[in-house]
Amino acid sequence: MAPLAPGRDTGIDLVRAFCVVVVVLLHALMAGVTLGEAGPEFVNAAEGAPWFAPLTWVVQIMPLFFVVGGFAGSIAYRRLRERGGTPVAFIAGRVHRLLLPAVLSIGTAGVGLAMLVVSGVPSELVQTAGFRFGQPLWFLAVFLLCQALLPALIAAHDRAPLSSILGLATAAVVIEVLRAVAGMEAIGFLNLAFVWLTLQQLGFFLADGRLGALSHRTRVIAGLGAVSLLAGSFLTGVFSPDLIENLNPPTLALLLTGVAQTALLSLLRPTLTRLSTRPRIAAVAGFVTARTMTVYLWHMPVLLAMAGATALLAMSTGLVPPEPSSAGWWLTRPLWLGMAAALTAVAAWALAAGEQRRMPPPTSSGLRAAQAVLAGLAGVVLLLVASTTVFTATAAVLLLVVALRRIRR
Template identity: 60%
Template sequence: MTIAQAPRTATPTPPPRASRDTGIDLVRALCVLGVVLLHSIMVGVTVTDAGPLFENASDSTWWIAPLSWVLQVMPLFFVIGGFSGLLAYRRLQQRGGTATDFVAGRIHRLLRPAIFTVVVVGFALAVLTVIGVPADLIATAGFRYGQPLWFLGVFVLCQALLPVLAAAHERAPFVTIAALATASVLVDALRATSGIDGLGFLNLAFVWMTLQQLGFFLADGRIDALSRRTRMLAVGGAVALLATTFLTGVYSPDLIANINPPTAALLLVGVAHTGALSLHRDRIERLSRRPLPAAFTGFVTRRAMTIYLWHMPILLAMAGITAVFALLTGVVLPALDSADWWAGRPLWLATALALTAVTALAFTRFETQAAPEPTRSTRGLALGTLLGLIGIVLLLVLGTSVATAMIAAALLAASLRLARRAPTETMPGRAAFALA
């Protein structure tokens, strides 16, 4: 991995806006909310004669496909990540910062709250083991906790490569995004023709980097500069093509199924979302300045990664407490997807949101404290980024256990250390920087 200073060339000037685009911040906050709601409604717990049973409540249900069309917001999240990341990187360059500064800051912002969460989850799994919780239930909890961490790993990778991808965007914007999009389609084609599903995981890079690259076009003002008719045609065309792939069986109409591994269908979702965002951007920005949306946006923006990292442990704890309550009291839990189960969903969702918010409020400091002085070593930072990614992949592939949590925490700690200036390094005249 090479992290280099991107050359500066002329780029389209975005429309003048405030130092922070509050409309984009609001949409990003809504994306975070959508992820928490989607995962919350998918958690199912019942008690059988064999004991507690934790399942994905959406398996083999009719409602997950239409719901996924509303709550599958990850494509838009990566577009916004590209938008915000590119603008933050350019501001940093204007203050004399480098690509190394940018990546080191991103590593600290993303992995610092992650290492704390991994340590706490590892400790919790150890406690459950000591008190005699069955090993299969602990393994299930560790697996469920690790599943959403794919986002952290991919986002770290995309942000670490952002300076390089930004340089490519400035030299050849259309060639770069076309190459990434083509690669993602080829991966899908090879996966389909070979029958090797594992090939699809290559799109953990190509799909999400393509969507981040689309965010660069939004940051440049190129998308907003298109005529309203052109943007409407782009949205309609993306939706029509997406529907065609569903009807012809190329891709599943369940957009959740298209995320593991990711498919090029998500590129069409990203185009549709980005076009719709551009069409309504001024209206969204006006809405974002109202007191309630502004308060919501401010709360989530400061804690976005903390909320993402903690919502799954909260949901697992809620499921465990529900099962224990049923076992102790003899209360019969409703069957998944039954009328009684749906009747209880509003309370379940409200509780999940409230507990996640309280937890995020308590642990905000791990995400928002100022980053230390960044390293000047490009090789050290590249190694640190790689170690951080290995730690996350370890939890994804092997599952989260006491042992894997300890190893992952050590790797994340090493990543953070390598991203920080060593005592022997000198930093004359290095500009301070902040992350958007």
Template identity: 60%
Template sequence: MAIVQTPHAAVSARPRRPARDTGIDFVRALCVLGVVLLHSIMVGVTVADQGPVFTNASDGTAWIAPLSWLLQVMPLFFVIGGFSGLLAYRRTRERGGTAIGFIAGRLHRLLRPAVFTIAAVGVGLALLTVAGVPADLIATAGFRYGQPLWFLGVFLLCQTLLPLLASAHEGAPHRTITVLAAAAIAVDVLRAVTGLEGLGFLNLAFVWMALQQLGFFLADGRIDALRRRTRAAAGFGALLVLVATFASGLYSSNLIANINPPTGALLLVGVAHTSLLSLHRERLERFSRRPRVAAFTGFVTVRTMTIYLWHMPVLLVMAGVTAVSAMAVGDTLPALDSAGWWAGRPLWLVTALALTALAAVAFTRFEAQPAPQATASRPRLVVGVLSGLIGIVLLLVLGTSVATALIAVALLLSALRLCSQEKTSPSPVTGVLVPA
């Protein structure tokens, strides 16, 4: 009788990399930078006779499609999230921790900085209301702020399900990722056949969980164990299929359009990015150890969620100050996508990065505090996670206003309390996206 080696044993037999992969940290930091740059360049501010106008500067432009091929990093972000999350969960179990403790730690590191940011935005909107700013402008600001919060909700869901998905991965790795990817494609097909656009939002779960599952394979060393030719072929094949879907009209060539709702195109992007990452991993690790590169990586690594949560408020403040300043001096702002507008983009982007960095330094303590020890039962944990998700979805669906911000903060605080005790002690889980 042949001896069947379990998936876990097979993975353990492979040589392990050090717990800290500085190359992966560096790529994650680049992803965060890419998100801030993409959102920054999409901010459009003009002044009309009736007052300031805030729009998406990329609407109807030809440049957003090729730019999205460069800066659509969310698929890779979730792959790296799966990589880091699986390693962190396994270390938690090795230290005697539980799945409940792991999930509670993730929830705290994601929602604690979000509570402060949402509260600050709510106060800011209240001050604008008192100052007499038109309601439509306040509503636009609240809507723009809430848009990027989809990531917070989806990442919370993926990390909450990580212990369950990790168990499925250890038992049936290929079957699990195949089922998730097939479900994502099935949603795209049903959406196209029925014309019901709302069906596409089911892929907020299937697409991102499939990409997180791909990160598990990277953490196991399964991908790096493949021949370089095989990995290169997988990445190139995914790219060819992606281009074919663009040419056929199946998916939009604008990868930003493929994120709301998510489509199977993002799975192909994730495969291509993961192939590149695996092929150049050793080189990236060597490069990441250079002093200046390491300093950049270290700055972003401990502030990942803070940067993500604060970059949009920073951009909204910049847009408001730009419009008010122009009206105060009677200046005319350049038309969007004009030569004058492009000439001002470098200064705009540098200012956005600098102010976001300052905000991140100021508010890092909300992300860096150790998570309290989890004492919640499984039902309390489930209710806590649902409370947090409902608070985020509320802002996404209804937009951010003084009222919705207040309700969301209450729901997020409830989620944090349900998943911890009053007296805190350091948790073995020390980061959301970063291996300890």
């Protein structure tokens, strides 16, 4: 591999910031409040809406995010090794960067739920708030796993690039076939690893220049081929045309989406690099990139607070929130999305200290690093499986603190 270029790839930073902003706006669009007979209800405003499935073809950017994560992780790891760093130090750094801001977010959620219970808020609303808070945390668990395995997968990529990515992709295909043909639905959740690991591995090809070395024609054909297969899977009913539905568990539709997005990214990189140097764009991208996890972890509490405020306003004034997908609802969306983006930015600005805090000297023990990753995964998976309650939030925070202590020397 050629020596790494100095400095950051601002074009890739711009793409990562774009992905985070799209996630925030998408979740804000889905957050809805309606008034039922029993009072306010938190609903998914996009559920059953005919406009949502076509929208997901544009806003399902999680495959691209993992490709970019593979690109950035590969560059960061190779630079660390050039400075004499170790794989354990890289893993410890990722645990610190991902889990430290999560401790504050999850702890605050637990306190907030406790206050709702004490205030006499109906248990159904408290449960819904806890469930909605925990939903996006799947990304934290999966990204932590992918980044923890990155040093080993980089080594496999350097030895046999095609074999390593094909091995991961084949595993994803086998799991998908077993799930679909044999009706083994539970086995599909193994693709929470293999689908996203394959896309991370694709990011390694982008980082080391192998994709850029392909002809323009080859990349166009690869992208159009992936789009054609994806469209065929929708028309034949193999996969849902709603790409958000393909998230849980991840399906091969997301692999095809990732291939198409990566082909487009490789073609647009020169243009994106030029755009990323414009002062205003660079300022926004720099703000988001330095606070990626903080933005991700706090945008849902912001949306829940906005939904709660809307419900309180409706109950106190008698104003009925517009029904999702109605004309009145669409007219209020620009203001709603703007407020969501602005309040999330304020929260990220105020709460990013954990993500930006310098890491203490990491452990040199691979066992301690592995224990840290497992403890962190256990804490997040607990919230995903059992939902977020006062009890599970407390237990998750304790597990994350254990993980952070294990990575210290």
